Amino acid sequence: MIRKIINGIICDGSGRKPYLGGLEIEDGRISRVFYGPSRDEGPDVIDAHGKVISPGFIDIHRHHDIKALYDPSFGEIEIAQGITSVIGGNCGLAAFPNCDRTREAQFRYIEPCLGKMPETGMHLFSEYMDALAKKPLAINTGSLVGAGACATAAMGYLTRPMTEEERAKAVSYVEDAMKAGAVGLSFGIMYEPECWLSREDQIAMASACAKYDGIVTCHMRGEGDSLVESVREIIGICREAGARLNISHFKATGVRNWGSKIDEAIALIEEARGQGQYVTCDAYPYTGGATTALSLIPPSVLEGHDLSYLGTEEGAKKLREEIYRKQDGWDNMVESIGWERTVISGVTLEKNQWVSGKSVAEIAKELELDDPCKWFGQLVAEEEGKIGVIIMSMSAEDVDKVLTLPWACVISDGLYGGGGNPHPRLYGAFPKVLRDYVRERRIMTLEEAIHKMCGMPAERAGLKDRGLLKAGMKADINVFDPEKIRDRATFADSRQLSEGIDYTLIGGEIAAKDSRLVRRDLGCVLRR
Ligand SMILES: [Zn+2]
Secondary structure: OOOEEEEEEEOOOOOOOOEEEEEEEEOOEEEEEEEOOOOOOOOOEEEOOOOEEEEOEEEOOEEOHHHHHHOOOOOHHHHOOOEEEEEEOHHHOOOOOOOOOOHHHHHHHHHHHHOOOOOOOOOOHHHHHHHHHOOOEOOEEEEOEEHHHHHHHHHOOOOOOOOHHHHHHHHHHHHHHHHOOOOEEEEEOOOOOHHHOOHHHHHHHHHHHHOOOOEEEEEOOOOOOOHHHHHHHHHHHHHHHOOEEEEOOOOOOOHHHOOOHHHHHHHHHHHHHHOOOOEEEEEOOOOOEEEEHHHHOOHHHHOOOOHHHHHOHHHHHHHHHHHOOOEOOEOOHHHHHOHHHEEEEEOOOHHHHHHOOOEHHHHHHHOOOOOOHHHHHHHHHHOOOOOEEEEOOOOHHHHHHHHOOOOEEEOOOEEOOOOOOOOOHHHHHHHHHHHHHHHHOOOOOHHHHHHHHOHHHHHHHOOOOOOOOOOOOEOOEEEEOOOOOEOOOOOOOOOOOOEOEEEEEEOOEEEEEOOEEOOOOOEOEOOO
């Protein structure tokens, strides 16, 4: 156990100006924070001369749900970035709850984002939390409950709103999760089956979350042409439900929307905030997004069919008719962004591995195809939809504008199902902000960035004793050189751990030295 960290630059996570000082730790918590230089030595003292002392970073938007349960390496990628607490269950996508009838389809659907989920016999979110609690965890691990999972468990992948009975079932799943300590409810309205639900369905689930003062997060119906209507939709739902709202990975996709749509959406949020509604957002510092190939297939193509339809002549024809035209109320990313900006990041079948890391346009060129649409449909059918894609869909100016909003916190949106070449945000989102935004381009101060990574996300997730350096708070702490901390993952070569953090403490114990884990048992399950 570390007793004292001294002579560092205290950046306390609240956004206030850093100052020279130190802190004392007792029983895993910070007992005192003090100004000025001091003298002390011993194996339980860290002299942080020239280094920043900050709270451990908190990533409220990751997709580690399955990874945390089964992979003993869980925590390595995170701790290398200074992340000591993570919240999963985002974008409505989750393995729990599930039901016997639809479990297989649900696990298949989430695999490109969350990784492969084995059969466990567990159904409920509360069972998932209990299973996590029995595992040694390298970092603190919590979760939202996914509205998509609740709806799927209640009704399956049907293209209609829920019946009253199904709605009651879905709400009971949300309640089970909130009682088990979920930090809130995540919507993924862009995805099946949520895109078919009624407003009443959504308000009912959001209300159940609000009853426990959980946060509602939302991957919106549309992030391109329909961004503004989608923001309006979720603000309305949360207003009626009386729920606090955090908009997930806030951005404007589609080349024609760059530099304009985001301003309209920001104005709408500012208006709601001005009226006293709790509305915030989070964002990752990259111009490319990652998702599953399924989100590129217009819903109008598959209505009434399963994925194998895309491999048929008729399905190919239908796909070609639909994928190149603007669709009402649904973001057609292929149409608005183009095949040349759509990169396949992971496939499951051995024979298709050669496409990983290439844009669909590049692949078409190699295969000498005039139009890759039919090939793409066949690939989706063959891989049963289990294809990770990276879409270079955003403008750098928009991304900077969003990240510097005073109500935007930093997230990774790290996906673990991406196969060979995952999105670099999984490995580098937090250090990238400190390197790129703070050190190199100087468009954010150190204290602003740390606030967006600590105090701000802790408040949203209701983590009352984390995110700040203050007496009484858990001693989750980073000590790093602000000139050295850096991300190394790029779109071309993403599996590169970040570096530059001298010490990371969890509960007052050293969890990592030089950005590498030295203990794998210091984390706990986070319950709201
Ligand atoms: Zn999402």
